[in-house]
Amino acid sequence: MSQQKALLLEKAKGSFVVSDVPILKPGPGQLSIKVIAAALNPVDWKIQAWGLFMKNYPAILGSDIAGDVEDIGEGVEGFSKGDKVFCQGYFVNEMAGFQQYTLIPADIVGKIPPNIDYGQAATIPLGFSTAAIGLLQAQPQGAGLNHTFDSKISFSGQPAFVVGGSTSVGQYAIQLLKFLGYSTIITYASARHTNYLKTIGATHVIDRGEVSVGSLAEAAKKIANAPIEVAYDAIGDKDSRAACTDIVVEGGLIIDVNPEAKDPEAKDSGNGKRLISVIGTSHHPPNREFGRILWKILPTLVQDGTIVPNRVEKLRSGLAGIDEGLQKMKADKVSGVKLVAFPQETI
Ligand SMILES: NC(=O)c1ccc[n+]([C@@H]2O[C@H](COP(=O)([O-])OP(=O)(O)OC[C@H]3O[C@@H](n4cnc5c(N)ncnc54)[C@H](OP(=O)(O)O)[C@@H]3O)[C@@H](O)[C@H]2O)c1
CATH class of the missing domain: 3.40.50.720 (NAD(P)-binding Rossmann-like Domain)
Incomplete structure (x- = not known):
């Protein structure tokens, strides 16, 4: 299988469309992750409405990811295929959540502790x-x-x-x-x-x-x-x-x-x-070292109950349900919960 479904923002301030794109192989230091759950954030609707951050189009968005390790890049240690993991996406297509497979540097990926599910895990990274x-x-x-x-x-x-x-x-x-x-x-x-x-x-x-x-x-x-x-x-x-x-x-x-x-x-x-x-990302160079510490300790903080995930509202129709969720957020109709999509459910 070399193709996957992704939610593409066709052009700056354009429309979202579900389309087929290639699944990428992980480079050195990267993991390929099968995205089971991807949470929505205000930045996603702001990018679409205001044309922020993305340099190239069509663009894939999505900063909150939970899923399974699918493939392991050269030099990565401590992860095996099938590990349940969570991590933060970035503003480039190969590292985004609104697709079925994504790449993320392994040093800022955490293992999902057994007391939470994929949907809950996806509420954590960016927030x-x-x-x-x-x-x-x-x-x-x-x-x-x-x-x-x-x-x-x-x-x-x-x-x-x-x-x-x-x-x-x-x-x-x-x-x-x-x-x-x-x-x-x-x-x-x-x-x-x-x-x-x-x-x-x-x-x-x-x-x-x-x-x-x-x-x-x-x-x-x-x-x-x-x-x-x-x-x-x-x-x-x-x-x-x-x-x-x-x-x-x-x-x-x-x-x-x-x-x-x-x-x-x-x-x-x-x-x-x-x-x-605040620039809330560990991908950003001044936060990278802090991010490595954060992603080492976060699974323990979640497992011992110090950090509990946000409450989840599940979106239907996989990637196709994300646009409606973003419009709901933009209209200020999301209160105290995190909207979470499940990309593998895309038809
Ligand atoms: N700098 C960064 O890197 C970074 C990263 C993440 C998020 N952000 C920004 O941080 C903000 C929050 O993001 P989020 O994802 O946490 O938001 P969110 O969960 O989508 O926020 C929804 C909540 O906002 C509350 N709310 C709206 N206006 C309010 C006000 N004036 N006073 C108090 N509560 C208010 C609503 O509360 P009630 O339902 O209780 O009324 C609702 O529960 C957004 O602007 C986002 O773009 C920045």
Whole structure:
């Protein structure tokens, strides 16, 4: 078998179409992975709508991958054909999730622990990486809170804040803050997610149906029992950034999912507040070494329950169901779950 199905974005801002493309052989250091589950992310609809990132068309998208090792490139050790693995895709066709087979460098691939399935595993790579790079990776890529995932480092007694706790990234940021030992983890989300967010580590949920983003800083400071030094903005718009800037104390850190985020208020006010704009991928060279550490430790963190996957909403019709899922995301109709497609179910 030399051909597979892939979801092609025909041209910049064009349409998606399912088509036949060749299955590639892994190069040195790479694994070929049979993609069983591929999760959708906001970046996928943004690429289609705004023409971002992709240099060549037709383009294959998809940053979240779970599947089976199909073939092993020269020099790769520690993997066997049939191993269940998960990993992050990249913005080039040969390393993307919306196809039936993909290639990924083996040093940033993890084995799926037995307590989760392929769909759950596919919810983790991009969201977790974005939370982890932002919070843990050394500065300037991240806030530098614990770049080796050292379990002895603890911020016990301190409060931290997450805007957008029910987003995929926000859920992983909450869990990582708990891993870091923060005692008070305050988040801003719709009230319907309160109980769930408390099960994954939030201590306080401020209802975004009740408290406006403009009043958020005041509400968060009231709850915190100490100055807030770290705020993770999983929304990344002007208002959420302003709230985080206001929430953190002088010298504090604002971590923003918007890779282009610039905040003169944080940078130039002389108050020493620092804005970290996250590029949430281990494929990106400054994050590669951190990524290797992340992908070594992540399976253990998932197996011992430190990190739980996002809740899954399964899409039907394999690759053909992805377009509809992306339009749903774009219309803001996805709440607290991750949409996951199963490429092998493509007819
Ligand atoms: N820099 C990077 O490398 C990187 C990587 C990954 C993601 N991102 C970006 O990070 C953002 C989050 O991505 P994601 O995949 O985690 O999102 P997601 O899971 O698709 O987010 C959906 C959630 O957003 C919540 N939400 C929307 N507006 C909100 C607001 N103003 N305040 C609080 N919650 C709000 C909704 O909450 P309710 O249902 O509770 O109302 C919904 O549950 C996106 O903009 C994405 O493009 C950046």
